[in-house]
Amino acid sequence: MPPKEQITSSMKSDVFGEISLKIEDLCVDFLLSGGDLRAVYHLDFELPAHKMTGLVGESGSGKTTLTSAILRSVSTPGEITQGKIFFENQDVLKLSDEKLRRFRWNEIAMVFQAAQNSLNPSMTIQEQFAETIMAHRKNISNKEMMEISRKLLKQVKLEPERILRSYPHELSGGMKQRVMIAFAQLLDPPVLLLDEPTTALDVITQDYIFTLIKQMHDQTHNTMLLSTHDIAIVARVCDYMAVMYGGRIVEMGDIFTMFESPLHPYTQMLIKAAPSLVGELKERVAIPGSAPDLMKHHEGCIFADRCPYCYDRCQSEEPKLKVVGEEHLAACHRADIGKEGR
Incomplete structure (x- = not known):
């Protein structure tokens, strides 16, 4: 890997312009005694350069597995079984052990969710x-x-x-x-991953730490990926939001679009369920049903069983993540007609 001062980002995206990271067709499987659990499912993802992107979704959606896969540090018995992860136009999954050692912390660093377990x-x-x-x-x-x-x-x-x-x-x-x-x-890594960085901390300390993270980003303009279940925090500190469900990215866009005009039903329901956003607590609506069983094969849309807009095509055909607007992607068969047309 060349010295850091010689590296300049040259990766481009048709949707987000300059990007720091590009993931193609990524699969991460946990090989369990009762069968294989696919925690990340044929995932495509682009991380906008010099921006802070929030990665949100319910527990078990695959957020931690995805961030660990970026550093090739998926815990056993997890295994990256397919895909490519490009950083500076090189595939991280093909790096030698020595290049991988230099890549971690030098190029991409991670803040883990349990600090007490990360320090000696x-x-x-x-x-x-x-x-x-x-x-x-x-x-x-x-x-x-x-x-x-x-x-x-x-x-x-x-x-x-x-x-x-x-x-x-x-x-x-x-x-x-x-x-x-x-x-x-x-x-001084150009990319920083933050995996639930305030887990187990009181709400005042959480707010303080997120404020610090925002200030740091404003000063350094590093690329940041913030994995969290707190959508209100994402609305306050992030430039983009990516929504993960069942090991897939189901919607992604700039923060204004995602809150003003979300197109995927799961994104809409997440926003309505968040108790800390503007509005009365009684207006919050829990998402019905439960998370999908990732040990089972799902023929159509992974969200179909919980979706109020599900129709025949959703049960039989998996929607692909596609461009639905400027800097806006969604994986929903109804996304092209917008929520007003449902």
């Missing part, structure tokens, strides 16, 4: 920062490492001197999560 309990924060930097940049001095560490901790509103000498157990959950956000930026 037997090492101070300073030791963990230094270990990561030294693994990728052999010639850096201790002074430079300390300067980078202090700067990043200040960006996430933490006091560097105290945090660097602390062990993880000496920090609160919110502090550890902010440490992980700083940690992910140690090598």
